Amino acid sequence: MMALLQRVSEARVDIAGETVGAIGRGLLVLLCAEPGDTETVGEKMLAKILKLRIFGDDAGKMNLSVQDVGGGMLVVSQFTLAADTRSGNRPGFTGAASPALGEALYEAFVQSARAQHPVVQIGRFGADMQVHLVNDGPVTIPLRVTA
Numbered sequence: 001m002m003a004l005l006q007r008v009s010e011a012r013v014d015i016a017g018e019t020v021g022a023i024g025r026g027l028l029v030l031l032c033a034e035p036g037d038t039e040t041v042g043e044k045m046l047a048k049i050l051k052l053r054i055f056g057d058d059a060g061k062m063n064l065s066v067q068d069v070g071g072g073m074l075v076v077s078q079f080t081l082a083a084d085t086r087s088g089n090r091p092g093f094t095g096a097a098s099p100a101l102g103e104a105l106y107e108a109f110v111q112s113a114r115a116q117h118p119v120v121q122i123g124r125f126g127a128d129m130q131v132h133l134v135n136d137g138p139v140t141i142p143l144r145v146t147a
Contacts, residue, residue, distance in 0.1 A: 001037045001045045001105070001146075002081045004030040006015045007054055009137035013123040014130045021121030023072030025030040029134050032081035033097035033105040040145065045145040049073075050117060054139055062139075072119035076131060077106045099126065 005027050010021035029049060033042075055064040066073060079102060082095035090131065103125045114122045118138065123129045 001034060001041045001144070002032040003045060003049065003079070003143045004052070004081060005049065005052070005141040005143060006133060007136045009134045009136045011131070013074065013076055014132065017125055021074055021123055023074045023119060023121050025069065026071030026119065027066050027073050027078055029075045030078035031075055031106060031109060032078050032082060033102040034082060034095060035097050035101070036147070037097060037101070037105055039105065039108045041145055041147055042105050043112060045143065046109060046112055046116065047141060048145060051121070052141070054141060058074050067117065072121060073113060073117055074121045075110055075113060076123040076129065077102065077125045134140035
């Protein structure tokens with residue numbers, strides 16, 4: 001499973017002109033399931049995200065997690081993280097999980113995140129979404145977790 005984390009001062013997801021999810025300070029989590037991923041892999045990813053110390057403390061040092069700062073999480077499915085651009089000019093996406101598996105793992109991740117963190121907003125799996133964000137830092141962290 002792959003994720004791209006962006007530390008944000010605010011972020012939102014719009015679908016057809018309607019805001020479906022929004023947070024203030026926190027993390028935008030772009031999430032991509034891969035073939036062979038399981039809910040256990042998603043749990044490992046979530047644990048890493050919740051504890052990752054990428055928010056500044058009083059001295060400005062990245063020493064606090066999203067949980068420490070009481071930040072929100074905006075979780076958006078993003079199969080294009082699995083893009084293969086090694087040859088040609090058109091990316092391939094065979095590295096992404098099938099839509100059925102991807103959606104099941106996304107939904108399980110969100111359910112677990114909501115059980116463990118007080119502010120979790122989401123996009124809509126498979127929808128054409130417009131993601132608006134103010135990247136704080138900028139801080140952008142790629143993560144990959146395997147079984």
